[in-house]
Amino acid sequence: MAAPETLSTSAPAETAPRRRGRPRKAAGEGSARRDALIAVAAQHFRSKGFDATTMRDIAAASGMQSGSPFYHFKSKNDLLCAVMEQGMERALDGQRQALVRLPEGADAAVRLQALVLHHLRVLLAPGHDFVAVMLYEQRALARPERLRITALKDRYEVAWKRELELLQAQARLRAPASTLRLMLFGAVHGALSWYDRKQALSLAQLAAQITQVFVLDAPTP
Amino acid sequence: MAAPETLSTSAPAETAPRRRGRPRKAAGEGSARRDALIAVAAQHFRSKGFDATTMRDIAAASGMQSGSPFYHFKSKNDLLCAVMEQGMERALDGQRQALVRLPEGADAAVRLQALVLHHLRVLLAPGHDFVAVMLYEQRALARPERLRITALKDRYEVAWKRELELLQAQARLRAPASTLRLMLFGAVHGALSWYDRKQALSLAQLAAQITQVFVLDAPTP
């Protein structure tokens, strides 16, 4: 919710008296304007699709003129790529935090449920359009960019693999871990297309149900 | 695998001597040219996406000039809609046949597995691009068309609901039937994005694994 920036370091773009020094990397990676464009683009790409969104849409929604986004991104595809990368990096951060919050020695099913819940939030919480765009618009990427995104996705899946293999070793999966993981992602991603119609269900409840379906209870010896 | 057409009936568009009689309903619902356009459009919409496909692409791949598809469809959206409708109608036919082939009084899990296998074929077998297009491009449809397609989808899901409710009554589901059905569709649809990378797995094997994960074995009394 709250902006992660501290008060001291980042440039106060609007209120501060115009400093004469060149703005530190005005169009660089950390620019606030650039980040705003990414966020606006994510919303539009998600709700209307990549092809159906024009750079003019994004510029107007960001209070810019039609040619100005090209000062920050050299092409529309570049902007798409930035949306996906930022989405995956935030998702990776959030995933780490979700796991850290768990008690030591938690059951693998509990850890998996935390991963599922975090992932549902990444997909469905307001303002988190990045990863959904990634899932729907991979086709628009050229080979080299797709490889970069895939590498991020692979890192994201490491934690899932770990828990699922533990569960498999406990004989609590009813299919091989690798196939079951793909089914599990499918089931979670599917929520993108139906979740709002089931408002009776909280994301936490849904995460619990999904885990319940995919993982058998621990044998009580 | 083999082309389903017999040698005798279908019109040999190129070699036959020009018949003088008006072609029966040249632009009507059952026109062979129209069906060919639908099939070509399905391939293109699936592989490149609806927005990225041009009517010129479709015309060229059908051996027509760029304006000619508009003789059969009044707009590009109309063509998309026809792709989805034809896909769903064929899927409904296939589903009925898949159920008829089962022995009388088959276990609900067996029947569900047949539904899953048929659905996997509809999504992944060569030449079946229609339903995949429907899943990916619903956004492009306007309200009234979307309602028509949704009605077809609801009819398609009736059989799934039936078997899942039977299984729920047998206490063989680990989540409410309605939520579990959504998870199940998600898991099956997810195969669209990974199946070809797992060629070791046949569709029949995959259907069996999916059923195994989502449905508990019958209690052996």
Added chain:
DNA sequence: CCTACCGATCGGTAGG
């Protein structure tokens, strides 16, 4: 179903 075409839109750029 073809020919020839229109009007609009869009990604992108030069130059400041």
Added chain:
DNA sequence: CCTACCGATCGGTAGG
């Protein structure tokens, strides 16, 4: 980051 613009493409149509 704005102004002004280009070149290409695209859905769609008139008229045959």
